[in-house]
Amino acid sequence: MKVLAFDTATAATVAAFGELERRDDPPAGTRPAHAQKLLSLIHGVLDESNAGWGDVDRIAVGVGPGTFTGLRIGIATAQALAQATAIELVGVSTLASLELAARTALADQRQILAVIDARRNEAFVSGAGLNPCVLTPEGLGDVAGQRASDGIVAVGDGAVKFRALLEQAGATVPQDGSPLHRVSAIYHCRLALDAQPITTGVVAPEYLRQPDAELARKL
Numbered sequence: 001m002k003v004l005a006f007d008t009a010t011a012a013t014v015a016a017f018g019e020l021e022r023r024d025d026p027p028a029g030t031r032p033a034h035a036q037k038l039l040s041l042i043h044g045v046l047d048e049s050n051a052g053w054g055d056v057d058r059i060a061v062g063v064g065p066g067t068f069t070g071l072r073i074g075i076a077t078a079q080a081l082a083q084a085t086a087i088e089l090v091g092v093s094t095l096a097s098l099e100l101a102a103r104t105a106l107a108d109q110r111q112i113l114a115v116i117d118a119r120r121n122e123a124f125v126s127g128a129g130l131n132p133c134v135l136t137p138e139g140l141g142d143v144a145g146q147r148a149s150d151g152i153v154a155v156g157d158g159a160v161k162f163r164a165l166l167e168q169a170g171a172t173v174p175q176d177g178s179p180l181h182r183v184s185a186i187y188h189c190r191l192a193l194d195a196q197p198i199t200t201g202v203v204a205p206e207y208l209r210q211p212d213a214e215l216a217r218k219l
Contacts, residue, residue: 001057004087005188006042008034008074009066009094010116010157015041016185017049017056025182034073042081053085060192062183063091064206065124065132066116071205079203090195091203095126095156097187102155102180104187110151113144113171115158123158124208134208137165145169155180 006015011032014023022044024037046052061078064071075091082089098114106112111128118124123140126132128147135143140162144152148170155174159166160181163173174180 001193002051002055003058003060003189003192004042004046004056005060005062005092005185005192006038006074006078007062007092007094007097007183007185007188008032008038008070009062009064010070010183012183013037013041014183014185015045016189017045017051018189019186020045020049021184021186022048023182023185032067032070034070038073038077042077053087056085056087058088058090058192058197059085060090060092060188060195061203062094062097062185062188063203064094065118065134065208066094067119068207071207075203075205079201083201088197089201089203090192090197092188092191092195093126093132093206094183095124095132097185097191098156098183099127100191101184101187102153105180106153108151110153110172111147113147113152113154113159115140115154115156115162115166117156117158117161118209123162125158128152132206132208137162141165141169144171147171153180156183157181 095114099112102112114127116124154166154171
């Protein structure tokens with residue numbers, strides 16, 4: 001099965017067709033370019049693979065958790081493409097993909113904690129026996145500390161942001177520039193092979209908490 005996958009849950013815009021990936025990682029302090037880059041990256045990986053839509057068996061999109069705007073762009077694009085091409089559509093956890101990439105690269109017995117920066121001084125976290133959730137820095141440190149004796153590696157932009165706290169708790173955090181911290185759509189493709197197609201055509205994002213706009217409306 002040939003899978004086209006992409007993700008816009010974090011600042012990066014990434015797309016992959018099987019094992020070929022193209023990405024846009026904006027410099028620190030600049031805004032993501034999901035709306036400007038996503039379709040060009042999708043067409044780019046297909047063109048470089050000498051493939052057309054007839055060669056795609058399944059479309060996979062990262063469902064987060066991540067930023068509300070980023071998820072909305074990625075999911076809306078996936079739904080529109082699936083509807084236009086009549087290709088199967090699946091949703092893939094961005095955290096699960098980040099964890100799988102690290103586990104594959106490290107190939108050892110240490111536990112993997114996937115950590116995405118959730119802003120508001122919080123982190124989206126999963127792995128090492130933990131279901132996807134939102135944690136404060138203190139909660140993240142507690143989780144890492146409870147698992148440190150068995151060996152634990154924290155990856156993702158949230159792990160970079162909270163490096164000092166995680167390392168103090170006993171976790172290993174790869175160097176800031178390590179590819180282990182970057183979401184890779186190649187691993188979305190791999191996870192998508194065993195995912196159940198979405199029969200309704202509507203992908204449910206994994207927000208884990210209310211968007212900023214919803215919280216502001218309640219104030």
